Amino acid sequence: MTMDTAIARPELLLVADAVAREKQIDREEVLEAMEQAIQKAGRAKYGHEKDIRATIDRKTGDVRLSRWTEAVETVENEETQIPIHIARKFKPDIEVGGHLVDPLPPIDFGRIAAQTAKQVIVQRVREYERKRQYDEYKDRVGEIITGVVKRTEYGNLMVDLGRSEALLRRDETIPRENLHNGDRVRAFIYDVREEPRGPQIFLSRTHPGFLAKLFAQEVPEIYEGIIEIKAVARDPGSRAKMAVISRDSSIDPVGACVGMRGSRVQAVVAELQGEKIDIIPWSPNPATFVVNALAPAEVSKVVLDEEAGKVEVVVPDTQLSLAIGRRGQNVRLASQLTRWDIDILTEAEESERRQEEFRRRSGLFVEALDVDDVIAGLLVTEGFEGVEDLAATPVEELAAIEGFDEGIAAELQRRAEVALERKATELEDKRRALGVADDLAGLEGLSPAMLVALGEKGVKTLDDLADLASDELIEIVGADAMDEDAANAIIMAARAHWFEGEEDAG
Known part of the structure; x- marks a missing residue:
């Protein structure tokens, strides 16, 4: 007895097309969600343990429901598997791993089944929508985007980007900046994360990259790569420093960024709520770069300590307040820009x-x-x-x-x-008076002065030294006396006697 197991539902295709257009996701993904919903309703009717599958014809909208049973040598699950010798009675050419497909009568969706199917469809469509959002924005980190403030949650702003929402946290907005619902806002995408509740797009107006991208929009030479922004340091809403270099010797990088009568830099300043911007020429010479970064203060002398990453800057007495800046702002930004720890002294000091x-x-x-x-x-x-x-x-x-x-x-x-x-x-x-052991004194890498320093701190035997961490040893003997690698080597040498018995046993 043959039975028509398909129900023509052309309205399903119309619904799938409408949802796909509204959510801007693929029609095939919507149809797959519908199939899963019908499949779930079928399992509720015929048994959750059974392998029930549903298909929707992509041209006619026909819905077919069927039970799939796998042919196996040894049955482990009677609901979804059948012995191969029995399966061949129904389908002689079936192999192990193949399936018997039995059509099932179409189901009439009751109220509960329809509700369940709707929940499955909504959930799957939401998952596809989140995936689409993540795929769209994951490669856009580092871009500037424009959106509309949709709502405020605990001081943080939710920004409508059209097809997605983004988060602009309170600490990522410029101080004293008041944004209200409905305001258009430009911001920098600094992170996109895929989270259980959906992709999270994080925006910032305080990120140094925001200032750099604004200049790239205003200065064609930056966009074209003729001028490169090497570093940016910001005190959002107050002041910023930006180091630039030109790949074309005929183009002044600072002048190009400032623009005719300051037009280009003023456009960026206006977007950043009046933030003052110092544009300085970048230099591969650290001393020159530090001098440029401290502008407008004049510098008399620069002493670099490359190992410590520090630089000592001497300025005329009259330039001290200008070099340090209000609340240390100028020297702090210069330090961030150059990545050197800057110490400022007057000529008299x-x-x-x-x-x-x-x-x-x-x-x-x-x-x-x-x-x-x-x-x-x-x-x-x-x-x-x-x-x-x-x-x-x-x-x-x-x-x-x-x-x-x-x-x-x-x-x-x-x-x-x-x-x-x-x-x-x-x-x-002194070492002997402190009771520092001779075997400890015999360790390579420890000077007499270091041994005295250890003795004064109660480190008098090999075991005492072996119990120390490298940072503790460096603190006792002084950071100038040894580095971390040397400290680790000395501590391991002190521990060597712990393992002598093990080596003999081996």
Whole structure:
């Protein structure tokens, strides 16, 4: 007995077309959602354990319901599987893994079944819509987008982008900026995340990238790549610094960004609620870049410490307040822009500190070498940091210093060596008095001064040192004495005796 198991429902296709247009998702995805809804209703009628499948004809709208049973060697689930030898009675050419498809009578949707089907369709359509939104915006991070403020939630703004909503948090808006429902707003997409409740598009008006993209819209040379924005630092709503460089020597990057009578920069300033913008030329030379970044303050001298990532800037006394800026704003932005830790001194402070350093180092030479202030001053002027430098310098080089001869040079070096021996003896005696063990003193990489410092902190045995972390060891001996790798190596050497028994057993 054959039975027509299809119901023509052309209205399903019309509904699918309407939903696809409204939600701007693919028609096929809507039809798949409908099939899943009918499938769920079919399982509710014929059994949830059974493999019930529904199909909708894409041309006529015919709905077919069928039960699928898999042919297997050993049955594990009687609801969805059938032994292969029985399956071949119905379909002789079936193989293991194939399916018997039995048409089922069409179901008449009751109120509850229809409601369930509607919920499934709505849920699936929402999932497809979220996927479409995420796929559309995931590659647009770093762009400026325009939307309309839709509503406010706990001070955060929900922005309607047309086909999606985005979040503009309160701390991502410019201070003292009042945005109300219905206002058009431009913002920077800085993150897009796929979350259980749907894609989250995060906007910002305080991000440095927002300022850079605004200039790219206003300055054709930036858009075309002739001028490159190398760095941006912002104090949103107050002040910003932007470093630019031109790939064409005939084009002034700063002038191009400012525009005729300031037209280009003023357009950006207006969008950023009056935020003052300093546009400075970028330089590959760190000292030059730091000087440019501190504009409009004048700089007298720059001293770089590349290892520490610090730079010392000396300015005239009259320029100090300008260099620091209101509440430290100018130096803070310059530091963010250049990624150097900037320390500002006046010429008077720098001179006083230099004199103090000169007196300190001269005093060390006077005390250690038993020489007068003149000779000690000459040694400091020549750049000798301490007695160790003096002892390691050949006599010929010392004799070449103006005012010295070979006799003086030889005597200075002899006194330096004696001073070092005396200091080593004093440190060794102190180390023993503190009770620092000899096997700890025998570790490579620990100087007599470090051993004394460890003893003063109660680290007196190999086990005491082995129990330390690298940052604790560095804190005791001083950051200038060793780096993290050296500290780790010393600690591992101190722990070596813990494993000697294991190695022998192995």
